[in-house]
Amino acid sequence: EVQLVQSGAEVKKPGESLKISCKGSGYSFTSYWIGWVRQMPGKGLEWMGIIYPGDSDTRYSPSFQGQVTISADKSISTAYLQWSSLKASDTAMYYCVRRSPAHTYFDYWGQGTLVTVSS
Amino acid sequence: EIVLTQSPATLSLSPGERATLSCRASQSVSSYLAWYQQKPGQAPRLLIYDASNRATGIPARFSGSGSGTDFTLTISSLEPEDFAVYYCQQRSNWLFTFGGGTKVEIK
Numbered sequence: 027e028v029q030l031v032q033s034g035a036e037v038k039k040p041g042e043s044l045k046i047s048c049k050g051s052g053y054s055f056t057s058y059w060i061g062w063v064r065q066m067p068g069k070g071l072e073w074m075g076i077i078y079p080g081d082s083d084t085r086y087s088p089s090f091q092g093q094v095t096i097s098a099d100k101s102i103s104t105a106y107l108q109w110s111s112l113k114a115s116d117t118a119m120y121y122c123v124r125r126s127p128a129h130t131y132f133d134y135w136g137q138g139t140l141v142t143v144s145s
Numbered sequence: 146e147i148v149l150t151q152s153p154a155t156l157s158l159s160p161g162e163r164a165t166l167s168c169r170a171s172q173s174v175s176s177y178l179a180w181y182q183q184k185p186g187q188a189p190r191l192l193i194y195d196a197s198n199r200a201t202g203i204p205a206r207f208s209g210s211g212s213g214t215d216f217t218l219t220i221s222s223l224e225p226e227d228f229a230v231y232y233c234q235q236r237s238n239w240l241f242t243f244g245g246g247t248k249v250e251i252k
Contacts, residue, residue: 061241071181071189071232073241085239088146121188130195130236131179135188 028052030060030122030136037142038112045108046139048122055103056080059125061132062096062107066118076125077105112143147171147237149244157252164220166247168233173213177236180209180218183246184229192231193218223249 033047048060061076075086079098086096098105105122120139123132148171158164168178176196181189191200193209196216206221220227228251233244 063243070246071234071243073243076239076241087240126194128195130177131191131234132181132241133191133194133200135190138188 028124028134030124030134032120032122032136032139035140035142037144039145040112040114040143042112042143043108043110044112044141045106046120046141048105048107048136050103050105050124053124056100058127059129060098060105061123061125062094062105063121063123063132063135064090064118065121065138074107074120079103079105112141114143114145116141117143146240147174147235147242149233149235149242151231151233151244151247153247154245155248155250157250158223159252160223160225162223164218164223164227164249166218166220166231166249168211168216168218168244170214170216170235174235174237176212178209178211178216179234181232181234182227182229183232184226189232220249225251 029051031049056079059076059078062074064072074090075096077084077096077098079100095108122136124134126133150169152167178196180193183189197209208219210217230246230248232246
């Protein structure tokens, strides 16, 4: 069974750094792109970027380029999303997603990680 | 960047009624359009991919149609568990975008 299991909720202060994780299981982790999707409170879905764990090729949405870093450790089948300096506007639910073999949609979603940034 | 516009923003219907949701792309996406359902407090789940293919385990009352710039998600007869928010999504080159969503609520 394919599963994407994300790390738990985080509460941080503005200016702090953060790295959240997404562990894949039940499939060949290095063979599928893993992406990240943001959902701000009460809002819609926004695609942030995507990484191919096999060779760490990474692509970002222009809206998120330079704002976050996506990485992966294929030895432990885990992808990461990190911030070097959080802002209150980063408060959101973050989902990791697996890109389908056909490359056009997301066939599996993690359960989400809620990030709250507040002073 | 291709923009997806969903309409209506909210659809108020009763169980058993037919729901018709629209997604319009700012330029052609061929048939590369997917639909997702999101219930409160849950992650979205894939319903339809490549415009008209139901994902594994999705009931036959859900159907998708369209190509190019105009797409439709139809729920033939609403069940109580279908009241949720629905999003369309496309991929063009290396950019993925979602529509703003349609909330299907109980009338």
